[in-house]
Amino acid sequence: MSTLRMNKLQKRYDNGFEAVPGLDLEIHDGEFLVLVGPSGCGKSTVLRMVAGLEDITGGELMIDDVVVNGMGPQQRDIAMVFQSYALYPNMTVADNIAFAMKLRKTDKEEIKTKVAEVAELLELTPVLDRKPGQLSGGQRQRVAMGRAIVRNPKLFLMDEPLSNLDAKLRVQTRAEISKLQRRLGVTTMYVTHDQIEAMTMGDRVAVLRRGVLMQCATPADLYESPENLFVAQFIGSPSMNVVRGSVSCSAEDDIDLTVGSQTISLSGEAAGRLKGLRSYDGRDIAVGIRSEALGGDGTSSIDVTVDLVEMLGSELLVHSTIEAPAVRAIDTGVELSDQRKSSIVASLDPRNQVKVGDRLRLAVDTLRMHAFDLETGEAIGRR
Amino acid sequence: MTATINEAPPADLTPIATKVARKVSSPVGRAFVWLLAALWTVPTTGLLISSFRPEQDIKTTGWWTFFTNPSVTLENYSGVLENKVNGLPFSDFFWNTVRIAIPAAIIPITIAAFAAYAFSWMKFKGRDLIFVLVVGLMVVPLQMCLIPLLQFFGGDFFPDQLAGVTTIWIAHAIFGMPLAIFLLKNFIGSLPSEVIEAARVDGASHLTIFMKIVLPLSVPALASLAIFQFLWVWNDLPVAKVFGGGAESQPMTFALVDMVGNKGNEWQLLTAGAFVTMIVPLIVFLSLQRYFVRGLLAGSVKG
Numbered sequence: 172m173s174t175l176r177m178n179k180l181q182k183r184y185d186n187g188f189e190a191v192p193g194l195d196l197e198i199h200d201g202e203f204l205v206l207v208g209p210s211g212c213g214k215s216t217v218l219r220m221v222a223g224l225e226d227i228t229g230g231e232l233m234i235d236d237v238v239v240n241g242m243g244p245q246q247r248d249i250a251m252v253f254q255s256y257a258l259y260p261n262m263t264v265a266d267n268i269a270f271a272m273k274l275r276k277t278d279k280e281e282i283k284t285k286v287a288e289v290a291e292l293l294e295l296t297p298v299l300d301r302k303p304g305q306l307s308g309g310q311r312q313r314v315a316m317g318r319a320i321v322r323n324p325k326l327f328l329m330d331e332p333l334s335n336l337d338a339k340l341r342v343q344t345r346a347e348i349s350k351l352q353r354r355l356g357v358t359t360m361y362v363t364h365d366q367i368e369a370m371t372m373g374d375r376v377a378v379l380r381r382g383v384l385m386q387c388a389t390p391a392d393l394y395e396s397p398e399n400l401f402v403a404q405f406i407g408s409p410s411m412n413v414v415r416g417s418v419s420c421s422a423e424d425d426i427d428l429t430v431g432s433q434t435i436s437l438s439g440e441a442a443g444r445l446k447g448l449r450s451y452d453g454r455d456i457a458v459g460i461r462s463e464a465l466g467g468d469g470t471s472s473i474d475v476t477v478d479l480v481e482m483l484g485s486e487l488l489v490h491s492t493i494e495a496p497a498v499r500a501i502d503t504g505v506e507l508s509d510q511r512k513s514s515i516v517a518s519l520d521p522r523n524q525v526k527v528g529d530r531l532r533l534a535v536d537t538l539r540m541h542a543f544d545l546e547t548g549e550a551i552g553r554r
Numbered sequence: 555m556t557a558t559i560n561e562a563p564p565a566d567l568t569p570i571a572t573k574v575a576r577k578v579s580s581p582v583g584r585a586f587v588w589l590l591a592a593l594w595t596v597p598t599t600g601l602l603i604s605s606f607r608p609e610q611d612i613k614t615t616g617w618w619t620f621f622t623n624p625s626v627t628l629e630n631y632s633g634v635l636e637n638k639v640n641g642l643p644f645s646d647f648f649w650n651t652v653r654i655a656i657p658a659a660i661i662p663i664t665i666a667a668f669a670a671y672a673f674s675w676m677k678f679k680g681r682d683l684i685f686v687l688v689v690g691l692m693v694v695p696l697q698m699c700l701i702p703l704l705q706f707f708g709g710d711f712f713p714d715q716l717a718g719v720t721t722i723w724i725a726h727a728i729f730g731m732p733l734a735i736f737l738l739k740n741f742i743g744s745l746p747s748e749v750i751e752a753a754r755v756d757g758a759s760h761l762t763i764f765m766k767i768v769l770p771l772s773v774p775a776l777a778s779l780a781i782f783q784f785l786w787v788w789n790d791l792p793v794a795k796v797f798g799g800g801a802e803s804q805p806m807t808f809a810l811v812d813m814v815g816n817k818g819n820e821w822q823l824l825t826a827g828a829f830v831t832m833i834v835p836l837i838v839f840l841s842l843q844r845y846f847v848r849g850l851l852a853g854s855v856k857g
Contacts, residue, residue, distance in 0.1 A: 224751050245757040257748035261770040270766075271756035318756070328755075 173235050173325035173358045174200050175221065181229030182216050182382070190216045191382035193230060201356045203349070204387075205373030207363055209405070209502075213382035214362045215330055221360060222251050222328050234325055250319035251328040254335065256311045258303035258318075265290075265299040268317045275322070289317045292351075309340050316348070320355060327352070327359040333368065345372060366406050370394070378402050381502060400457060400548035401500040403541060409462050409488065411541070412515040414495040415507060416458035418451045428458055428542075431494030435471045441537035447551040448542055456551065457498040457505070459541035462488065465517035469534035477529045478514065487519045491531060498545070505548045605630055605825035612822050630826035637823060639809040639816075640801035648830065651788060651805035653719055658726035659784040663776060665727065666734035667742075671764050673735070674743035675750055685739065691732040700796050703728070707797060718803035725797045726790070730783050741775035742768055777845035785835050806831045 175198040182191040190213045198204045206214045219225035221232060223244035231238050239247050250271075258267050265286055272282045290296045293313040303311055312332060319327055332348070333341045349372050352359050363369055369376045370390040377387040378401070385405075386398045397403035403411045416430040426437045426448050435458075437445060448456070465473075466489070475491035482488075497513035499506045517533055525531065542551040577583050600617040607620060608627045615623075637644050672678075673685045706712065707721050716724075745768065753763045769776075791807040798804050810827050817823055 222751075222755055224754065244751075244754045245759065249755060251752065251755045253748045253752060255746065255748050257746065257752035259749060259753070259767055261767065270753070270758075274757045274762060318752075 174198060174233075175326060175358060175360065176233040176236075177217075177221075177230065178233070179230035180217070180220065180227065180232055182213070182220060182225065183228045189382065191220075194382065194384055196377060196384060196387060198358055198360060201358055203352050203359045203361065203372060203374045205361045205363060205369040205376045206379060207366055207369035207376055207405075208379035208385075210364055212379045214364075214379050216382070217379070218251075218328050218330055218360060218362045221326070222249060223247050247326075248324050249326040249328055250322065250324040252315045252319050252330065252332040254331045256303075256315040256332075256335075258311060258314055260303055263300050263302055264295060264306070264314050264317075267303065267314055268295075268321050271318065271322050285321055289321045292320075293317050308336055309344065312336060312344060316351070320351070320357075324357065327357050327361075329359065329361045331363055332361075333363075334365075348372065367408065370406065376406075378405060396550070396552075397541065398550050399500070400459070400498070400505060400543045400550075403459055403543070403550070404500050407461060409516045409518070411459045411461050412465075413457050413459040413498045413541075413543070414493060414513055414515065415455055415498055415545070416495065417455050418448050418453065420449050420452045428456075428540075430458060430473065433473050433494075435473065435535055435537065435540075437537050437540070438470075441470070441540065444538065445540065445542050445551060451542075451544075451551065455545055457543040457545055457548075459543060460515075460535065461539065462516045462518040464536040464539035465515070466519045466523075466531075466533045467536060469536040471535045471537050472532050473535060475515065475517075475531050475533060477525055477527055477531055480525050480527060482521065484521065487521045487523055487525065489517045489519055489525055489531070490514055491517070491533075498543075500548055505543075505545060507545065601825050601828055604821070605829045607822070609820075609822045612825070630822040631830070634823050634826045634830060637813070637817075637827075639812045642801060644806075644809055644827070644830075646802075647804060647806045647809040650719070650803060651807075651831075652834075654722050654726075654794065654805055655784055655787040658723045658730075658787040659780050661723055662727040662730040662734050663738075663779055663783060666731055666738050666779075667769070667772065667776065668764070669731075669735045670738035670742045671760070671768055673739045674745075675763070675768075676760060685735075688732055689736045692736065696729055696793070699729070700792070704796060718799050721797045721799070722794050722803070725793050726783075726787050729793065730786070734779055734783065737779055738772070738775060742772055745771055774845055777842060781838060781842050781845065784838060788835050789831075 177194050177196045179193040179195060180191060181189070181193050183189045194217060196204075206217060208214050216225060220227050223239070223242060223246075227240050232240055234247060234249075259270065262270065268286050268289055269282050272285065277285075286299070287296070290299055293316060295310065295313055295317060298306060298310060303314065306314065312335070315332065329348075333344055336344060345368060361368075361372060370393075373390060375387055375389055376393055378385045378393070380401050386393060386402045388396075393402060393406050397406065397411075400413065404413065414430055416428045416435075419427045419429065421427065424438065424442050426442045426445065428435045428437065428448075437448075463486075473493065475493050477489055477491045479490040480487065481490070491514070492512050493515050494512055496510060497508040499508065519525065543549065544551060578587055603617045603620050604612055606626045606628070607617065608625055608629070611619070611623075611625060635644050639647065669688075673681060703725060707717070707724075749767065750763060753767055758766070788805075789807065790805070791811065794803075794805050795808060798808075801808070806827075810824075810831060813820075813824060813827055
């Protein structure tokens with residue numbers, strides 16, 4: 172099918188605002204790539220540049236190794252699903268789906284067969300003669316999908332196509348779109364601000380902040396080995412716990428992390444994973460740990476006081492106070508809280524009996540700890 | 555113990571239009587509106603009744619005596635239609651008005667629709683400036699343009715074959731365009747941008763988007779504007795008189811004025827003539843009034 176490549180893709184507006192300073196990204200043939208980030212991070216701008224709806228002010232955009240910077244949307248052979256679906260209100264569902272093919276002067280019989288096929292696939296056959304105004308939200312969304320898939324484009328572009336659906340329908344449609352994309356094998360770029368959508372749908376996920384690519388990896392990699400604090404905290408719910416800690420290295424391979432008045436010792440494999448910490452000896456870093464790496468099995472432990480207990484059925488979320496300032500990735504870099512205490516979340520087995528006010532000793536799975544530079548927010552790893 | 559709290563009266567947030575609507579729909583309000591409407595229609599009713607009364611009755615008694623002494627004749631109407639103005643039958647002038655009004659309504663609106671699309675959805679240098687200039691032309695009074703335009707039409711470069719009805723079309727198109735462009739740009743510009751973008755991604759050219767999507771969606775605005783322009787041209791006298799040349803290309807209003815001059819005493823003909831001129835606008839307005847009201851509100855309220 173098709174590949175998409177961006178070389179230093181740039182978007183600068185007339186007023187000097189740089190929405191996308193220079194993006195390098197490649198989408199492989201048949202891949203489902205999700206572009207995710209907080210609102211205003213430039214993800215929709217990137218998508219609109221790929222679609223040809225927004226001028227590219229610098230860099231190169233290539234579809235199948237052909238530079239398409241100067242081409243209009245109609246020449247790029249792409250299909251797009253919009254957030255509002257953007258159906259043609261004056262046409263029936265069948266005409267909506269057939270519109271692009273009619274413009275390409277496709278044979279009438281072929282259009283008919285194709286529309287019927289797509290309608291069957293998306294369960295739209297009974298509503299083919301209706302106007303968009305007479306359809307439910309879910310049906311409109313499927314018509315928008317049908318319009319995109321009917322003509323076998325080189326690329327699918329989707330701009331938050333699920334955000335206008337209610338929660339239940341969203342989960343269902345999410346799975347349907349994933350299945351459909353795999354079946355059709357069309358290279359797809361999908362924009363969302365919802366990290367759960369990103370994680371569940373994407374072959375790879377690209378995380379964007381202020382137009383800059385923070386990391387592009389498979390959902391598992393993104394979750395397990397975030398390259399920086401922003402990705403670590405953006406991906407995953409509840410968000411990763413990150414507090415300030417200081418490093419002290421002993422003569423052997425062991426590394427001690429001091430968080431408040433408590434010390435977590437890393438040894439063996441755990442110390443090897445975070446070998447880069449040796450160059451931070453005596454300095455402060457950001458220590459990160461996901462909620463599920465607390466309170467299970469672990470070689471080290473920390474003591475906390477329970478503030479709040481949330482019973483979710485499958486897990487028990489325990490919010491507790493720890494005596495160390497929180498570290499947070501913000502839009503411009505890293506922010507260190509000026510509060511001496513911070514709140515951390517642990518996800519425990521729901522059979523645990525925990526009450527507010529309890530003193531808890533939480534085991535720390537040191538093999539799943541993360542460390543980040545306090546200034547750059549970059550992950551500290553093996554090097 | 556009682557505590558007095560000075561509470562500010564709740565701010566009345568009801569829009570004025572809603573308030574007016576509420577007042578008008580009360581029984582008293584309704585009666586008042588009916589009364590106003592009746593008063594407003596009295597002269598027209600008198601005209602209508604007079605146009606059917608015999609010559610003798612019109613000249614001796616008021617139209618209201620019709621109710622005590624009803625006598626109806628169609629002679630006035632046949633008299634008007636057979637009546638010659640400048641040697642031409644009145645019916646010729648009726649057809650002239652039709653010949654002038656229909657193209658003079660269609661031409662500017664067609665051009666304005668294209669222009670409104672371009673101003674809304676096509677990117678080109680100086681777009682906003684040109685739009686402001688065009689809309690700014692609305693403040694130029696028609697009378698100020700009569701002489702320069704007449705000189706333009708009389709110039710060597712303007713083909714003489716176009717003199718007459720065609721010249722009137724062009725003049726009306728020129729005068730009608732700024733308002734038409736302004737109103738249509740407001741309407742077409744407020745169509746959802748994602749729909750236009752979806753069509754572009756689907757591979758549609760600007761012309762296709764205009765014809766297949768924008769035009770069908772703009773029917774209410776186009777229709778109301780067409781009614782406006784049609785009525786304006788139908789009732790026009792000065793533009794036709796200045797640019798139309800000889801009597802053979804003049805509209806009914808011209809014939810009516812001529813009759814007032816030459817047949818000022820023959821009221822029965824004037825009343826019938828006036829009604830012949832009014833009948834088409836009346837039909838047009840009554841049959842298309844739902845577009846008229848909807849179109850006036852175009853862009854001002856959400857769908």
